[in-house]
Amino acid sequence: MDDLPHIAFFGAGSIGCFIGGAWQAAGLPVSFIGRPATRADIDKHGITVTDIDGARLHLPPGSVDFGTEAKGLAKADVIALCVKSNDTIAAAREIKKYGRKGAIVISFQNGVSNVQTLKQMLPGFDVIQGMVPFNVAYMWSGRWHKGVAGELVAEARPTTLAIAEKIGRRTGQLRTTSEVDGLAWGKLLINLNNAVNALSGKTLVEQLRDRDYRRVVAASMRETLAILERAGIKPAKLGPIAPDLLPHAIAAPDFLFRNTLLRAQRIDPHARSSMADDLAAGRRTEIDYLNGEVVKLAKSLKRKAPVNEAIVALVKQAEAGVEKKWGGRELRDHVLEGRAGPFGY
Ligand SMILES: NC(=O)c1ccc[n+]([C@@H]2O[C@H](COP(=O)([O-])OP(=O)(O)OC[C@H]3O[C@@H](n4cnc5c(N)ncnc54)[C@H](OP(=O)(O)O)[C@@H]3O)[C@@H](O)[C@H]2O)c1
Structure with a gap:
């Protein structure tokens, strides 16, 4: 467990809670940074991740490290950025202030300019492309549901390969690739x-x-x-x-x-x-x-x-x-x- 990277899901809403919940259930050290309303929901219900194939994973209340302040980024080896594109610049400022230099920043966002913006704003961090090819909906009471088939993608690094290996074929499966152009x-x-x-x-x-x-x-x-x-x-x-x-x-x-x-x-x-x-x-x-x-x-x-x-x-x-x-x-x-x-x- 000790040599596994710590992953902080920054901007933990639908995508962050779904992927983070699945990765924690797969045994990865995970924390979440998001809004007080999301924390209140998770404090009461924990996180439940479900998918179109009938998978259901549950993290009970108390087992989820969910903070509302970006200073929690300091402990992360990997920052999985899950804010909407309108919030990328503000999030990058927080990463610059609190994140550990050398940390990997995976953009799991949609849009074509986020990685470029992050690279410009975060010298000293390893900013990489991620991709979520499916839809996730918030179903209330701490539940996030993946409603379309598909697997996550992230640019290959030794760390993302280790994450992918740990998850294996479980929910939240990650494919790594070195072909990120386009x-x-x-x-x-x-x-x-x-x-x-x-x-x-x-x-x-x-x-x-x-x-x-x-x-x-x-x-x-x-x-x-x-x-x-x-x-x-x-x-x-x-x-x-x-x-x-x-x-x-x-x-x-x-x-x-x-x-x-x-x-x-x-x-x-x-x-x-x-x-x-x-x-x-x-x-x-x-x-x-x-x-x-x-x-x-x-x-x-x-x-x-x-x-x-x-x-x-x-x-x-x-x-x-x-x-x-x-x-x-x-x-x-x-x-x-x-x-x-x-x-x-
Ligand atoms: N949902 C999907 O099905 C889906 C699928 C594929 C890709 N994506 C992409 O994934 C990205 C995230 O989408 P999402 O649906 O997960 O969005 P979301 O549910 O709105 O989650 C983002 C969360 O981050 C919070 N946030 C923003 N700035 C923050 C900050 N500085 N500190 C802490 N929390 C912050 C937001 O709070 P506020 O709302 O209060 O700002 C919100 O709770 C988007 O680029 C989207 O296009 C989404």
Whole structure:
């Protein structure tokens, strides 16, 4: 136990409590830094981690080291950063102040700019890319539920290899890789569904069963792929489908999509994107760090990304309090009107 690295989950909400809970249950030394409300819940109920395959792990109250102050970072060999992208800069300041130089900082966040921001702000730390390819929802009473299949990824280091080995094939399984180029953009392509799901007001399964929503997602993917090609960025292949083919697969006719990709994805019927949860809770979303990054990259190349721009605008409206659940056809007409590309939307 002594030679295992101590891992602090900084920004312990859905992702931090799920992964941290699973890793502690697998025998790793773990602590959590998050908000008082999360601590109060865990003090009462402990942490329960469940997943779509029926796994259920429980850490009883009293067994969880959950603090609310960043000074707890001082004991960490590994800082697993799980704050939303809007909070990265503030979190980096705290890591710089309290973290131990030489510690590994794994960004488990979505978005393509967090690792770069952290590297710039944290010289002397080993900042590495992580990736969470599944959805986690907070189910109250100390329970966090993984509602989509998939395994965690982190850049290979001797320490991340040791963590992966300790967890083995248990819940919270970690795959290490040295091929991180394009990983964040590969994930962003998939995350382009988040905004459409949030705008739909539906569960992921309901939304994905509707081809009109999927056509909007496919159009935003196609636009992103074109911009990435211009920028010379090659997004990584994260699932069974190569990035170039993703828009075709997503926009496939219903019977094909439902019986292949949707079935293979194994999504919990209640799961929604975390952006949907943010809107429901009146919180700022990560839209600037997802579709917004495509718009930003396009601008830097003196190009336009009208599909992603339209989606960003709708999410900003929703953030500002416009309560509207977009139907599939309605969203497709609004976002894609007059923009039929060579493949049709
Ligand atoms: N949830 C998912 O299904 C999912 C899946 C894949 C990837 N991700 C990515 O993972 C990242 C985290 O998402 P999440 O859903 O876990 O977010 P979350 O549930 O909001 O958890 C983040 C927690 O960190 C807290 N926090 C922020 N700054 C802090 C600080 N300086 N000190 C202590 N606590 C702090 C937040 O509190 P406040 O809310 O009070 O700020 C919140 O409780 C995001 O980049 C997201 O895109 C999420």
